[in-house]
Amino acid sequence: MGITKRELFTEHQNNLAQVAKALAHPARIAIIEHLLRVNTCIGGELVDHLPLAQPTISQHLRELKEAGIIQGTIDGVKINYCINAQRWREIARLFGDFLATPVIEQGCC
Amino acid sequence: MGITKRELFTEHQNNLAQVAKALAHPARIAIIEHLLRVNTCIGGELVDHLPLAQPTISQHLRELKEAGIIQGTIDGVKINYCINAQRWREIARLFGDFLATPVIEQGCC
DNA sequence: TTTATTTATTGCAATAATACGATTAATTGG
DNA sequence: CCAATTAATCGTATTATTGCAATAAATAAA
Numbered sequence: 001m002g003i004t005k006r007e008l009f010t011e012h013q014n015n016l017a018q019v020a021k022a023l024a025h026p027a028r029i030a031i032i033e034h035l036l037r038v039n040t041c042i043g044g045e046l047v048d049h050l051p052l053a054q055p056t057i058s059q060h061l062r063e064l065k066e067a068g069i070i071q072g073t074i075d076g077v078k079i080n081y082c083i084n085a086q087r088w089r090e091i092a093r094l095f096g097d098f099l100a101t102p103v104i105e106q107g108c109c
Numbered sequence: 110m111g112i113t114k115r116e117l118f119t120e121h122q123n124n125l126a127q128v129a130k131a132l133a134h135p136a137r138i139a140i141i142e143h144l145l146r147v148n149t150c151i152g153g154e155l156v157d158h159l160p161l162a163q164p165t166i167s168q169h170l171r172e173l174k175e176a177g178i179i180q181g182t183i184d185g186v187k188i189n190y191c192i193n194a195q196r197w198r199e200i201a202r203l204f205g206d207f208l209a210t211p212v213i214e215q216g217c218c
Numbered sequence: 219t220t221t222a223t224t225t226a227t228t229g230c231a232a233t234a235a236t237a238c239g240a241t242t243a244a245t246t247g248g
Numbered sequence: 249c250c251a252a253t254t255a256a257t258c259g260t261a262t263t264a265t266t267g268c269a270a271t272a273a274a275t276a277a278a
Contacts, residue, residue, distance in 0.1 A: 009139055039215060054224090088208070186254045
């Protein structure tokens, strides 16, 4: 995109937006859903599972890693990926609090 | 971005990703936070409130509108914006269910 | 060492997003 | 009608994202 003027917004607003951005692609949702289901998997399994080329998946994995949502540990030639449980709970709280804010319904709109 | 291959993913994955994308900018988070606080406001108030030019804010408002998160009703020359309460609850459920999925912590990763 | 396996990186093309000045459209008030 | 107000749209520059082929890097196995 063009450049986002992050410095003009609060840290909280940027945190929410940044996590949302990490979740803003169906492939990354699919990766997370898969990891939540199987707990741990290697990259190759994702290549078999998702309809995208290996470099593309590697790129999505990197974005999820940079957002702290997943982590990988080297196991020989392979890499075991899993969800960062602590970060996952943190994100659940962050979005939970935000989305739990009630909307007062008025007739105005 | 480049073109996202949405047709290769499930409707649920695309739904989550699409809402996340609508939330993936601090200005849009700020707009939502403001509307949650004041319940209703006109576009001009947002221009005073946010450090962005009027056309930019108008563009962000359109994206939030297209995601169904906000709605606007014409009031003379002005437009009253507010959160779509029903949609907001729907999104809270969508993300709540997703983020509530527990991560089984293992020593592997 | 050579080969196979697995993942990351590079480089590129195509497309989407961000931001804003200028302009337009729509309505209100005089 | 004319000016003022408010918001949307257009056009454009800049930057980010997506996707993949080709390649590199790293380790394991033979």
